[in-house]
Amino acid sequence: MEKWLEGKVVEKRHWSDKLYSIRLKAPVDGFTAGQFTRLALEIDGERVARPYSFVNPPQDELLEVHFNEVENGPLSPRLAALEPGDRVWVSARANGFFTLEQLPQSENLWMIATGTALGVYLSILRTELPWQRFQQIVLVHNVRYKDQLSYGEEIATLKQDYGERFRYLPITSQEQLQDALQGRILAALEDGRLERHAGVELTPQKSHVMLCGNMGMIREVSAALEARGMRKHRKKEPGHFTTEKYH
Numbered sequence: 163m164e165k166w167l168e169g170k171v172v173e174k175r176h177w178s179d180k181l182y183s184i185r186l187k188a189p190v191d192g193f194t195a196g197q198f199t200r201l202a203l204e205i206d207g208e209r210v211a212r213p214y215s216f217v218n219p220p221q222d223e224l225l226e227v228h229f230n231e232v233e234n235g236p237l238s239p240r241l242a243a244l245e246p247g248d249r250v251w252v253s254a255r256a257n258g259f260f261t262l263e264q265l266p267q268s269e270n271l272w273m274i275a276t277g278t279a280l281g282v283y284l285s286i287l288r289t290e291l292p293w294q295r296f297q298q299i300v301l302v303h304n305v306r307y308k309d310q311l312s313y314g315e316e317i318a319t320l321k322q323d324y325g326e327r328f329r330y331l332p333i334t335s336q337e338q339l340q341d342a343l344q345g346r347i348l349a350a351l352e353d354g355r356l357e358r359h360a361g362v363e364l365t366p367q368k369s370h371v372m373l374c375g376n377m378g379m380i381r382e383v384s385a386a387l388e389a390r391g392m393r394k395h396r397k398k399e400p401g402h403f404t405t406e407k408y409h
């Protein structure tokens with residue numbers, strides 16, 4: 163049975179209209195960067211729980227999650243209403259296999275996110291392992307509007323710490339920005355803009371690709387990668403891309 167711990171909200175960030183992060187204090191067991199926890203609240207006498215990836219690296223004292231308030235969703239609007247000092251149930255044990263430990267070796271690593279899926283990569287990127295294992299890392303973040311390009315400070319620190327080894331490619335689909343690509347990930351992959359702007363090749367010989375976020379993106383980008391001769395990675399049959407679906 164799932165073991166629940168009482169967590170306390172310490173800090174809340176409100177990035178834009180429906181986009182939030184909360185930092186929590188809870189005595190959870192350790193976790194591996196890339197894993198998710200489950201958060202829960204009592205709603206009408208029932209404990210309603212949902213999975214959320216950790217944004218913080220495992221060594222941090224506070225836990226952090228980044229989430230959208232989904233209209234009429236059972237849990238997320240209530241999470242969005244929490245304030246510092248409020249209580250939330252946190253699962254004692256983390257779960258998930260979207261971790262570097264599960265990935266085969268490659269020269270470069272592409273981390274592709276839609277929306278709040280950025281968070282899982284920030285957890286991984288703030289550990290030593292990716293920098294020990296990969297020569298270059300490209301972080302692609304696709305959102306609709308520029309105010310959804312969250313965690314600018316954390317990304318600036320990674321740029322400062324890892325220089326040319328780290329590339330950040332924001333993509334806005336509904337708004338044109340000087341420093342971002344415009345449109346959708348699939349189009350930017352297919353017309354070569356991703357590789358051109360990153361200055362990093364995306365090939366079966368050199369790359370592993372992580373895809374996290376909405377099902378539509380994962381489905382269409384997976385198909386485009388397969389068309390390049392890449393296949394989904396499985397433990398028994400090593401491949402070139404790994405996925406985690408949020409919705």
Ligand SMILES: Cc1cc2nc3c(=O)[nH]c(=O)nc-3n(C[C@H](O)[C@H](O)[C@H](O)COP(=O)(O)OP(=O)(O)OC[C@H]3O[C@@H](n4cnc5c(N)ncnc54)[C@H](O)[C@@H]3O)c2cc1C
Pocket residue numbers: 198212213214215216227228229230232234235236237238239277278279281406407408409
């Ligand atoms: C392994 C895993 C990790 C996850 N990690 C995160 C995370 O770090 N951050 C996060 O925001 N969500 C994450 N999710 C989704 C999250 O668990 C909830 O589904 C989401 O917060 C909505 O909860 P809800 O109870 O309000 O609505 P739900 O009943 O869960 O969903 C209602 C509808 O909302 C849509 N939806 C679900 N998640 C999102 C989203 N993120 N953005 C837009 N629409 C969505 C779905 O299409 C669904 O039909 C994760 C899901 C999985 C499976």
